[in-house]
Amino acid sequence: DAGITQSPRHKVTETGTPVTLRCHQTENHRYMYWYRQDPGHGLRLIHYSYGVKDTDKGEVSDGYSVSRSKTEDFLLTLESATSSQTSVYFCAIRSGQGPNYGYTFGSGTRLTVV
Amino acid sequence: TQLLEQSPQFLSIQEGENLTVYCNSSSVFSSLQWYRQEPGEGPVLLVTVVTGGEVKKLKRLTFQFGDARKDSSLHITAAQPGDTGLYLCAGALGTYKYIFGTGTRLKVLA
Numbered sequence: 001d002a003g004i005t006q007s008p009r010h011k012v013t014e015t016g017t018p019v020t021l022r023c024h025q026t027e028n029h030r031y032m033y034w035y036r037q038d039p040g041h042g043l044r045l046i047h048y049s050y051g052v053k054d055t056d057k058g059e060v061s062d063g064y065s066v067s068r069s070k071t072e073d074f075l076l077t078l079e080s081a082t083s084s085q086t087s088v089y090f091c092a093i094r095s096g097q098g099p100n101y102g103y104t105f106g107s108g109t110r111l112t113v114v
Numbered sequence: 115t116q117l118l119e120q121s122p123q124f125l126s127i128q129e130g131e132n133l134t135v136y137c138n139s140s141s142v143f144s145s146l147q148w149y150r151q152e153p154g155e156g157p158v159l160l161v162t163v164v165t166g167g168e169v170k171k172l173k174r175l176t177f178q179f180g181d182a183r184k185d186s187s188l189h190i191t192a193a194q195p196g197d198t199g200l201y202l203c204a205g206a207l208g209t210y211k212y213i214f215g216t217g218t219r220l221k222v223l224a
Contacts, residue, residue, distance in 0.1 A: 102147055103212070104159070
C-alpha cells in the first residue's frame with residue numbers, strides 16, 4: 001500500500017469560491033499527479049509534480065493551480081470554482097522501476113459545485 | 115490530441131463466459147497499462163506491457179500489446195462476478211505521464 005490519502009472525500013461548494021484539495025503520501029515518491037474523472041472523458045491529467053516546487057501542466061489545467069512545498073503533500077486549488085469543475089478528483093503517485101512503473105491512486109474526492 | 119479509444123463501452127455477460135476488451139490509438143506508446151476501478155475507489159494497476167507483441171497473464175486475465183505498440187487487448191476467461199468493474203487502459207506519453215482511455219464498464223452476472 002503506497003499510503004496515499006486524499007482530503008476531503010466529498011465537498012459541496014458554491015460557484016466562485018476557492019477550493020483546495022489535498023493529497024498526502026507517506027512513501028517519499030517524487031512524482032505526484034492530479035487527475036479528474038468525468039463520464040465519457042475518462043481520466044484527464046490536470047497538473048503533475050516531479051519534485052518539491054517543481055510542477056507542470058497537464059491537458060486540462062485551466063482554472064486550476066497546484067503547489068508542492070513538501071515531498072509528501074500535493075495541493076490542488078480551484079481559484080474560483082465553476083459548475084464545469086464538478087467532478088471526481090484523483091491524486092496519484094508514480095511507483096515502480098524502469099518501464100514497469102505504474103500509478104497508485106488515492107480514493108478520490110467528489111467535488112460538487114452548485 | 116492523442117486519443118485512446120476503448121471498446122466496447124459497456125459489457126454485460128453471464129458468469130463463466132469469455133470476453134475481450136480493446137484499447138486502440140493512432141499513437142505509438144512506449145508502454146501501456148491496464149487498470150480496474152471499482153465504485154468509489156481509485157483505479158488499481160493490473161499490468162504494464164512494454165514490448166510490442168508482449169503477452170502477460172494474470173490468472174484468468176490475458177493482456178496483449180500490439181506489435182506496433184498502438185493497441186492492446188484484455189481477455190478474461192470464465193468471467194466471475196468479482197471481475198465486475200471499470201477497466202481502463204493508459205498509454206505512456208514520454209517518461210512521466212500517461213493518457214487514459216474512456217474505459218469499459220463490465221458487469222458479470224451470477
